[in-house]
Amino acid sequence: MALFPDTPTFSKPSMLRRNKWLIRLRWYAILGLFGGVILLETIQLGPGRSLLWIGIVGLSLVVCNLIYLAYTSVKKKLAMSRLVTLLNVQMVVDLFMLTVLIYLTGSAESPLSFFYVFHIILASIIFPGGFSYLYSLLVIALYSSLLLLEQSIYLNHICFFNDIHLSEDSRIVIAIWFIFVITMLVSAYLAQNVTERHRRVRNKLEIANQKLQEINETKTTFFRYASHEMKAPIATIQSTLMVVEDILGTQADERVRDMLRRAIGRTSETIGMLKDLADLTYGNFQEQQKFETLDLKALLTDIVADAQPNADRKKQTMLLDAPADACEFFGDVIALKQIFSNLLSNATRYTQDNGTIQIQLSKTREGYVIAVSDNGSGIPKSEQINIFKEFYRTPAAKKQVSEGTGLGLAIVMRMVELHDGNIQVESEEGQGSKFIVHLPLGVSD
Ligand code: ADP
Numbered sequence: 505m506a507l508f509p510d511t512p513t514f515s516k517p518s519m520l521r522r523n524k525w526l527i528r529l530r531w532y533a534i535l536g537l538f539g540g541v542i543l544l545e546t547i548q549l550g551p552g553r554s555l556l557w558i559g560i561v562g563l564s565l566v567v568c569n570l571i572y573l574a575y576t577s578v579k580k581k582l583a584m585s586r587l588v589t590l591l592n593v594q595m596v597v598d599l600f601m602l603t604v605l606i607y608l609t610g611s612a613e614s615p616l617s618f619f620y621v622f623h624i625i626l627a628s629i630i631f632p633g634g635f636s637y638l639y640s641l642l643v644i645a646l647y648s649s650l651l652l653l654e655q656s657i658y659l660n661h662i663c664f665f666n667d668i669h670l671s672e673d674s675r676i677v678i679a680i681w682f683i684f685v686i687t688m689l690v691s692a693y694l695a696q697n698v699t700e701r702h703r704r705v706r707n708k709l710e711i712a713n714q715k716l717q718e719i720n721e722t723k724t725t726f727f728r729y730a731s732h733e734m735k736a737p738i739a740t741i742q743s744t745l746m747v748v749e750d751i752l753g754t755q756a757d758e759r760v761r762d763m764l765r766r767a768i769g770r771t772s773e774t775i776g777m778l779k780d781l782a783d784l785t786y787g788n789f790q791e792q793q794k795f796e797t798l799d800l801k802a803l804l805t806d807i808v809a810d811a812q813p814n815a816d817r818k819k820q821t822m823l824l825d826a827p828a829d830a831c832e833f834f835g836d837v838i839a840l841k842q843i844f845s846n847l848l849s850n851a852t853r854y855t856q857d858n859g860t861i862q863i864q865l866s867k868t869r870e871g872y873v874i875a876v877s878d879n880g881s882g883i884p885k886s887e888q889i890n891i892f893k894e895f896y897r898t899p900a901a902k903k904q905v906s907e908g909t910g911l912g913l914a915i916v917m918r919m920v921e922l923h924d925g926n927i928q929v930e931s932e933e934g935q936g937s938k939f940i941v942h943l944p945l946g947v948s949d
Contacts, residue, residue, distance in 0.1 A: 610664030612654075624640050644688055800835070827865065831867060875940045
């Protein structure tokens with residue numbers, strides 16, 4: 505479809521948007537036209553017959569615009585070639601109408617001829633390739649024919665501005681014609697140049713963005729593959745160490761047993777870290793996400809049940825407060841589990857023995873709010889902006905709980921974002937913490 509090589513072509517949705525835009529612009533032009541007629545009537549400029557015909561042109565434009573509108577809405581699935589034809593028809597009809605208006609307002613004397621420029625700019629915005637050049641040629645042809653016809657016996661000149669008779673002097677007409685041609689060609693060049701450059705930059709950005717996405721996907725794949733491949737040998741090392749520890753039992757030197765215990769501890773930490781790293785990339789690929797309608801209350805009940813043994817070990821009370829009815833939600837089970845199991849694991853780890861952990865689920869008009877609160881160590885205000893960063897652990901947490909990767913809340917944040925939600929933290933040092941998750945309804949509808 506492009507007239508010139510190396511020019512980008514447009515997609516159908518963008519052409520449809522341009523069609524709508526052109527029809528909308530025409531309504532504004534029609535309004536302006538009727539406004540102009542009323543103004544000319546009021547200041548009594550221009551012959552009455554001309555004003556009447558200008559009104560008739562305005563009405564014809566209204567009819568044309570209604571036809572375009574009806575055609576576009578009836579034929580919703582217009583083929584691309586039809587769409588381009590429709591746009592061209594609109595532009596050509598507009599140019600003819602404008603030429604009639606220019607004739608009615610005095611041809612060479614009419615300032616309306618400047619409006620041709622808008623059509624050339626419009627053509628460069630609406631069509632890819634060098635359409636604006638074609639339109640500038642059409643404009644020149646129309647305007648030249650009008651002036652020629654007026655100079656011949658076939659068309660009478662309308663003297664719009666009472667005493668001004670520029671067209672009687674053909675030298676002035678030629679001068680105006682010359683300036684007009686130059687103006688049209690230059691504006692076509694400028695409009696084409698600017699819009700084409702803008703399009704190229706946009707295309708380049710789109711390509712760069714796509715490349716970045718591809719790199720990101722390759723990185724994620726490598727990440728997942730590497731962590732998956734490393735987990736198996738480390739797990740083997742860990743079980744071997746455990747077997748050795750079992751075999752040696754109490755026979756071994758206390759120093760050797762201590763080394764074994766620490767080695768087993770380090771292998772569990774590494775396995776945990778690899779699992780967290782893999783979790784962090786969950787949902788990066790569209791095909792990895794599994795959104796479905798689920799019962800949020802039932803899901804939270806299961807997650808709380810899974811977290812209960814850890815809380816029991818520290819004699820903590822874990823309470824779930826949820827509405828009586830089922831809470832239907834469209835979400836990804838794996839991602840939701842990661843959110844709440846991480847928050848509950850943190851609450852248990854950073855709360856002292858006999859503490860209390862509460863999970864409150866409530867429904868609002870926008871979606872669900874889930875608050876996980878504890879009366880544990882709390883987080884200093886200055887640290888609260890850092891805790892969602894990857895690998896960040898507060899110094900106090902490092903002292904209090906030795907194991908931890910600093911990835912839990914980063915995973916939580918990503919999984920909340922996957923649901924278009926958000927998370928906030930309210931906490932006072934030594935008083936406990938409250939993590940509030942907002943999950944909006946209808947993410948992927
Ligand atoms: P990790 O728990 O492995 O250190 P997270 O990303 O889950 O990593 O948490 C980051 C930091 O946020 C923790 O190191 C801790 O300082 C703080 N934190 C998270 N949850 C709580 C909580 N419930 N109470 C107190 N501190 C918390």
